[in-house]
Amino acid sequence: MKIVVNQIPENTPPGAHLYLVGNFNRWQPGASAYRLQLQPDGTYEVKIPIMNRPVEFKVTRGTWESVEAAADGSDLPNRIIKLPSPEVVAVQVANWTDLVVRPPRKHTASPQVQVLDAAFEMPELGRTRRIWLYLPLNYATSNERYPVLYLHDGQNLFDAYYSFTEEWGVDETLDELAQTGGPQVIVVGIEHGGEERINELTPYENPEYGGGDGEKYLQFIVQDLKPYVDATFRTKPEAEHTGIGGSSLGGLISLYAAAHYPQVFGKALVMSPSLWFSDKIFSVAQKDFKNTRLVLLAGEQEGEEMVPQMRELYEQLLAQGFPAEHIWYQTRPDGDHSERFWRREFPEAFKWLYAKK
Structure with missing residues (x-):
């Protein structure tokens, strides 16, 4: 055609x-x-x-x-x-x-959101990145320690002013959950690197699209960012209280991180993962991360390969002994590859991921 x-x-x-x-x-x-x-x-x-x-x-x-x-x-x-x-x-x-000359965008972030650092050093990659931070509603008035969730594509999480199309409303979701007895979690948002996004969020090279710096990106999170967050804020640093997540390529790197760093991340929010990028990603089924809580979620309107590939991954994990009760496998007939879809699905996925045992 x-x-x-x-x-x-x-x-x-x-x-x-x-x-x-x-x-x-x-x-x-x-x-x-x-x-x-x-x-x-x-x-x-x-x-x-x-x-x-x-x-x-x-x-x-x-x-x-x-x-x-x-x-x-x-x-x-x-x-x-x-x-x-x-x-x-x-x-x-x-x-x-x-x-386009547009009317100025409005800021939509809640008071619980701040820029942790506008230029956080990424020594493994030789560049800097803006890092966002969400603190729970009662953080300032309590002495509690909190679980942490690290999310990719940070500009799309909290503030429509910075988002590509629309933001996920992570802060509003967590504010509402806190008021109804839901889990309270610190969220760290790592902005993507623009032209470097494919490189940073892919653990393997693709012959057409390149990439492959995902391991260095994860080393930055594990060796630099997480230690700083744990030292600066009242966190629960153990793996069982630490999650990583994202969508599309962000879902891909989160899956890889969960499988290769189970001593760091005990939870993974994997939405619309770009499993097509490399068949090597299916090797995660051979890794021992069976104590991890894993969200696998995608929409049926995201292309012909999305759901079948995610289903294949799910079945391979089960075949290798990954406990079914540790995976929240979900598909949505109307789900498309968009921030709107991920915003809609985030609350339920988050609640399952951080539900009290």
Whole structure:
């Protein structure tokens, strides 16, 4: 099927490259195989595979930050091509997210949220990163110690001002749970590194997308960030009280972390994990981390491979003796690969993960 982009915004930078991102390429922007080719008549073309389900996609200039937007600058829903697939689909791009003049975003973080450090040193990777911190409602008025949850993609957790599309509302969720007797937990949010996100959140290399610095990223958390948090705040530092989690590539690295660092992380929130990135990730089933509490959650609208691969992982874990009662395996028929879906599912997943034994 051929996609033809026959109109782009006038403010498109000269020489910009256009790409398609969708459920046919695992929602990876900037994939060279889906770069549209400029034609003599000024249009752009690319062919995508025929699928046995509706095709969902967007046009980008190579990153999620430069994805197309609606004419008024608002976020654009996924484009959908229903079956039977036509031979040619014409597309008009009305705007670019990064070139839109928007009203100033509002801050939405609760008073319990702070920036722990705007430039926390990551010596293993030779760079710095902004780190977010959520402290429980009664932290300032008690002498209690608290479990800790380390979450990736920190800019999407607490404050819509910094989020890509929308934030997870982690702080609001935990504030509400605290008021109803739910678990109170310190949350540490690690912002992703932009262009370094794929490198940092993948423990293995992919021949098409690269990556593979995930072990160094985890060493940063284990050797630098966690010791600092434990020394500075009243934490319960033991593995049984320490979790790690994220979605997509963040789910992938969290699964790897749980399997390879069971002495550090006794809980893992694995949402919509990018298991496709490398078949090597299935080797975690051979690791001994059976005392870990593990959330495996994904949506059926995230592409053809997401749920089957997660099911395969689940069955391999059970076959190796991982206790079924230690895994919260969930699929959602309407779940798509979006911050909105993960925000919706976070409260129940979190409550199961940190439920009192």
